Amino acid sequence: MLAVAPLLIGVMPFGMIYGALALSQGLSPAAALAMSTILFAGSAQFLFCQLFGAGAPALVIVAEVGLLNLRHALYSAALAPHIAQLPRRWKLALAYLLTDEAYATIARREASGEASGEASDPHRHWFYLGAGLGLWGSWQLSTVVGVLLGARLPVDWPLDFALPLTFIAIVVPLIRNRTMLAVAAVSGIVALLLAGLPFKLGLLVAALVGMAVGWWLAGSVR
Amino acid sequence: MNAWLLIVLCGVVTFAIRLSFIAAEGKVTFPPGFRRLLTFVPVATLTALVIPDLLMPQGTWWLAWDNARLMAGLAAIAIAATTRSVLWTLAGGFVVLGVWS
Numbered sequence: 001m002l003a004v005a006p007l008l009i010g011v012m013p014f015g016m017i018y019g020a021l022a023l024s025q026g027l028s029p030a031a032a033l034a035m036s037t038i039l040f041a042g043s044a045q046f047l048f049c050q051l052f053g054a055g056a057p058a059l060v061i062v063a064e065v066g067l068l069n070l071r072h073a074l075y076s077a078a079l080a081p082h083i084a085q086l087p088r089r090w091k092l093a094l095a096y097l098l099t100d101e102a103y104a105t106i107a108r109r110e111a112s113g114e115a116s117g118e119a120s121d122p123h124r125h126w127f128y129l130g131a132g133l134g135l136w137g138s139w140q141l142s143t144v145v146g147v148l149l150g151a152r153l154p155v156d157w158p159l160d161f162a163l164p165l166t167f168i169a170i171v172v173p174l175i176r177n178r179t180m181l182a183v184a185a186v187s188g189i190v191a192l193l194l195a196g197l198p199f200k201l202g203l204l205v206a207a208l209v210g211m212a213v214g215w216w217l218a219g220s221v222r
Numbered sequence: 223m224n225a226w227l228l229i230v231l232c233g234v235v236t237f238a239i240r241l242s243f244i245a246a247e248g249k250v251t252f253p254p255g256f257r258r259l260l261t262f263v264p265v266a267t268l269t270a271l272v273i274p275d276l277l278m279p280q281g282t283w284w285l286a287w288d289n290a291r292l293m294a295g296l297a298a299i300a301i302a303a304t305t306r307s308v309l310w311t312l313a314g315g316f317v318v319l320g321v322w323s
Contacts, residue, residue, distance in 0.1 A: 002267045062235060064233055069239050072240045073240075073260055076244050076265065077257060081247060084243065164271070165298050168295065169302045172303050187266045188270065190270070191271070195281070200249050207263075208266075211263060
């Protein structure tokens with residue numbers, strides 16, 4: 001549990017801000033809480049609220065939430081070989097609990113386990129489950145607090161700014177080489193050029209162009 | 223569309239993405255370039271979301287000293303690069319935003 005303790009505290013303010021934001025964008029308290037259990041993806045929940053509040057069409061909301069969460073396929077690929085032998089109910093539970101924070105915890109443990117030769121610990125799926133449930137619990141709890149406090153917050157508080165700040169915290173440590181820097185630069189520039197499109201549709205194009213550039217650059221290096 | 227239906231749809235899509243490789247492990251082999259493409263997903267999607275929020279907070283170019291979101295974003299980038307902490311990045315970004323505006 002100690003491995004996730006800093007992250008449990010870290011997601012609490014984020015969950016509270018989400019709860020307050022959801023109400024301010026016209027979602028009911030029940031829907032705000034249900035989204036935390038059904039979707040269980042902080043950044044996607046923020047994006048959902050913003051698009052929902054702006055009256056975006058349903059298809060646009062689902063497509064952009066899907067694109068934003070596409071990075072979880074990367075986490076799924078990283079976790080898959082470690083839990084290949086587990087029963088199906090374990091795989092379903094661990095897939096549901098797979099978030100940015102859970103992946104970061106698992107990746108850190110795998111790195112330290114390989115360093116000390118303990119990479120084949122037969123009980124580590126319990127560690128994955130414990131980390132995931134801890135994060136899940138603190139996310140639900142902080143959403144409840146945010147929904148309760150949300151109605152009392154001044155409306156001009158820029159709560160939506162928590163979204164870009166969190167993304168900055170995730171992205172900056174990932175930019176460790178020139179290829180990643182190029183992906184970030186291209187995605188950012190295309191997103192700016194296409195910012196005039198409604199409902200952040202430029203985001204879809206910008207992300208795909210950035211990925212293509214990274215794929216092309218990485219391929220030409222090898 | 224009903225908010226509840228939308229939430230369930232988004233939840234199903236997200237769960238399917240999270241389950242994808244876990245379910246396919248040992249059954250499907252992906253072309254080697256596919257995983258390489260995946261490694262760029264977080265940086266490409268998240269940067270595309272963040273940059274317009276900082277440089278066009280109201281929908282038009284605002285490259286100026288008095289753009290508080292831009293200044294807070296730049297501070298957050300510096301904090302994220304040094305601390306690698308989501309909590310400190312959030313705290314520092316909000317403080318700069320509050321002081322600047």
